[in-house]
Amino acid sequence: MEFIFLCSRVNVLILLLTVCSPYKFIQSPMEFGPLNLLQTTHEASLDFGRIVFNTPSAVLKPQSKTDIALLLSSLSASSLSRVTVSARGAGHSIHGQAQALDGIVVEMESLPVEMEIHKREGKDGISFVDVSGGALWIEVLKESLKFGLAPRSWTDYLYLTVGGTLSNAGISGQTFKFGPQISNVLQLEIVTGQGELVTCSRTENSELFYSVLGGLGQFGIITKARILLQDAPEKVKWIRAFYDDFDTFTKDQELLVSMPDLVDYVEGFIVLNEQSLHSSSVGFPGNIGFTPDFGTREKPKVYYCIEFAVHDYQLEHMNIDEVVRDISRQMSYMQSQLYSVDVSYFDFLERVRMEELSLRRQGLWDVHHPWLNMFVPKSGIVEFKDLLMESISPDDFMGLILIYPLLRDKWDGNMSAVLPEVGSTDQVMYVVGVLQSANPDTCNHRCLHDLLQHQRSFAQTAHDQIGAKQYLGHQPSPLHWRSHFGRRWGQFARRKSQFDPNYILGPGQGIFTNPH
């Protein structure tokens, strides 16, 4: 395998020669600077999942969007279109989605970060940020806070790139209120599969705009995004309440998402064991005095925790403690099992970083992550939970199971993200994230393989019986992808042939095969 490190337009052409010549040659690392080529391609074959390791032939470290446009236009205009290309953000995918076996990986984090904040002028104006596709959300947060602003919709973890999460959806506890991150984009700048640099929005080149949002990197590479901002609160009241009954837990979650004028964030998780209680509480600075009985191995008992938050800025005319008291009076959590803390807005959004640092200290961050995320129709959430609990052993489960409601009308059905088709009259649907870790010291190759097999058959059953759809998921074949897209498949395939007719982009997803 040949590797090359690139950083200028001239080098884009050398890279093409290197990757595509029948007489492949290896450029000396020294010709391209002091960086270690092997390390570069090694990183491009790794992701957070640590399950799939596809090595590319080359890595492009673009210094400008023109480098990316040149690469794609050269590939697309010639017989070189057999070479595939993947954009790689922060590499936090699970199943090699940003990898390109024997192709070229474009490292988006190499693009110099550009960020311009526009603060609302006048009563009716809007605030937004123009930011490069390779920027991390934590960088967006830090910069916009300098202006007293922040994006409205987040992911739980902020060390992900703007282009990476917009290629999926980008969800968190604010999604019920503002929709996923893809619903909060005003404009995009894209390099299409043919290497054209296009600006698009809901009114300009709108088909490309809708395709790319949630488009799994199939239609173009996001080089810039215009994201809506709102006034940022200084502080947040962060509350946790515990339940021993699933129906009561989900009813209360649905009650909270029905109060978007008061509540700013709603999530929740299953408390499976002591470990899940403590690990999910690393970032929560309150003292949780919940010491439940988890039953026995034969007869385990699980609990549920709702997490919600209220921002303080919107409540100038009200006392935030009174608001939280009013809300919690309407809830049915276990007696006296409600805990609340006041934290800065920044610390609240950074909460998963605390967990990351703790796991890193224990050597438990760079492990296998056979994660499974699914969107579940409300009508099937109890059945889904029962199926899930039959398929895991609470005693041995390492990780977290998130469950929280989302509202369909906050999603734009013309964007590429796929939601459950059944139960579409229900406004509410759920996202369930089975965020499992497998330490290679205790789970060898065989054990990981079994875990993944088990997970695949669980996801298939949940799809077939309940109509659940994977989010951030992996499908074993293009045929499975068709079934995943369901009635949306025709539109997705048409868009692919319009914006990436040579099937160059996004090979790591395995949705299409490059016909050349």
Ligand code: FAD
């Ligand atoms: P990568 O993994 O590098 O890429 C993902 C996909 O996007 C690939 O197909 C890639 O080719 C494509 N892509 C990347 N950049 C671009 C670009 N500029 N233009 C076009 N395509 C591009 N997700 C949520 O929604 N909510 C969460 O709360 C959440 N929490 C997470 C917590 C952790 C600890 C981790 C590891 C992941 C979490 N995720 C969450 C998942 C995360 O949003 C996705 O894995 C996302 O793809 C990661 O972004 P990335 O920059 O690492 O993208």
